[in-house]
Amino acid sequence: MEFANKEYLLLLVLLIPYILWYFIYKKRGEPTLRMSDTNAYRYAPRSWRIKLMNLPMFLRCITFVLVVVILARPQTHTSWGSKTVEGIDIMLAMDVSTSMLAEDLRPNRMEAAKEVAAEFIADRPNDNIGLTIFAGEAFTQCPMTTDHTSLLNMLQTVRTDIAARGLIEDGTAIGMGLANAVSRLKDSKAKSKVVILLTDGSNNRGDLSPMTSANIAKSLGIRVYTIGIGTNKVARYPMPVAGGVQYVNIPVEIDTQVLKDIAATTDGNFYRATNNRELKQIYQDIDQLEKTKMRVKKFSKLYEAYQPFAFLAILALFLEILLRTTLFRRIP
Template sequence: MEFVNKEYLLLLLLLIPYLIWYFRYRKKSEPAMRMSDTFAYKNVVKSWRMRLLHVPMLLRLLSFVLIVLALARPQTHNSWGNRTVEGIDIMLAMDVSTSMLAEDLSPNRMEAAKAVAAEFISGRPDDNIGLTIFAGEAFTQCPMTADHQSLLNLLQNVRTDIAARGLIEDGTAVGMGLANAVSRLDKSKAKSKVVILLTDGSNNRGDISPLTAAKIAKSYGIRVYTIGVGTNKVARYPMTVGGSVQYVNVPVEIDTKTLEDIASVTNGHFYRATNTGELKQIYKDIDKLEKTKMDVKKFSKHYDNFQPFVLAALIVLLLEILLRTTILRRIP
């Protein structure tokens, strides 16, 4: 154990003047009765109350010491920990093309997909999970990690305007998105390796076809769960016209046949989500996937340990007050 704020330990020096005052000067301020002769009290046996006379003072000192130690902020040493957990390796492949701004899901497809994916990630703390995003191109937003807080932060930063701003080509490169996710799982030693691919369109970009990517996934023993998100007919879509936003109805064109084929080739499953409720249920179904044991090494940097000192100080202080005002009470 180490103390972060060691300077607070100097407060313990205050115990020295207090002890000097208690044993040398305190008695002079206490009421006293003069007697001509104390011979009659010479052999009187001390009662147990007299023997415990200084216990409240000792408890008071102990509570002060414990409070000072708590203020000094005790912490445990850095340590590595190993544990075996049940989990699988998962890559999320998410479509971020501009069509994901359609508002047939609330508030729109992109935000609904992010919210449900975040809930899914939070519910699987023992899995290695990563994130691939794609539009006309694909790249890894977050490699597989057990640090889900970092993954969630990166997920929240995903926006559909990366294509609109020209950072990547717009469109829907389903094959490229799947291939990118597969490349992050090819060296995985987990018994279960899964890609969850979510898109609202059909493949119209990229150098790798969706079925080719699916066959590559199958060769590595990776199962692909595909999700087609969007209504069955038309969707309300915001368009910027002359500096203002106008809404138009655009047709929903999801290549369900290709998504079904990808799932079939890899022994996965195809899902159709026409609203946020269905999307949540799909992730709940996927949550029942097979799990496998894996070793996780976790580094614990610091751990505050002041709580036991505060609790002990409170108990000791209450005990001192109780004794001083009841069985060890002094009159006057």
């Protein structure tokens, strides 16, 4: 707590002469009664009224102190300053081609990837994280942000049917997805810049090859962690047919060599996830990435805090007047 008008606190010095006047000079001016002998009253017990005779004066002093505090304008606020937190700039590049509907992970590759990515985001509250999605084309779903609530909401809206509905071309443009993520990191000032690239196929679309994008990432000091998601050999896939869905086995064709080369070129790592547990462990491993320090400014807002003092001042003044005019009333 602090005071906006601290100079008013000097008024509290006036209490000293008042208290001296009350106990020294005011006592002398009170009416007296002469008696020939007071010995009979020497050991007489003092009533509670006599013991509390000075209570109105103390209440008057308390009221004065509280009024002075109110004039000084007490204020509360959160402290100004800055703090250092750990953080890193990360772009998630996620494959949303129709093959991500395969159910070799539960409930399918897409939902499993979204669930684990959401946990990863939630565990890194100080990081700038963005999201790129790609199939036969690539675009930024969410630019890098520390507003992870908005990022998680956008992540949950990611669907694989955007390619099935013709909103973007189907296929797997790994090079384009990586390039889009890299473009979001190229102006970053962070010490550590990372792309986490997740796909279940091999590059078959786009104008940029995966290795061209990898070399661009390397020149910008961006590390790429690649994840190949899906079981080995074949996977159960829901094939839409007239009036329903028919499940078929489709081959798993992940270009692991290209993913390894991308990771090696950019000093990242390649991971293979064949089930939900392995995918979760991969993100936990990546979570151990080097963090870079960032200075965050913390702002404050002032709040007037006179209300409790005003309430107590009114209460003390009311009690003082009540006691002075009833229980401790003096005649004359």
